[in-house]
Amino acid sequence: MAVRNFWVECFIDGRETPLRGGPRTKDGGMSINLFVRDRGTIKKICAIGCIAKGEKLKTNIHLADGRLIELEETER
DSSP, rough: OOOOOOEEEEETTTSSSOOOESSSSSOOEEEEEEEEEEEEEEEEEEEEEEETTTEEEEEEEEESSSOOEEEEEEEE
8 A cells, every 4th residue: 555644444334345545646635524314414423634734744623513623743
């Protein structure tokens, strides 16, 4: 596997292969949104943002109401 700034791997019931991948470029980032059904409507639960800034890699998780619940910063 190529070493990328960020990488996601999702295992989903009923799928034979996982969903996996990451940004192609050195400065690429990614965002992930998680949704759930709520009484027949679709509701966003959280968002995960992955941003490359210089030599820093920032990952944050926000709840649907915008509250930051986690922020991780690492070196490239």
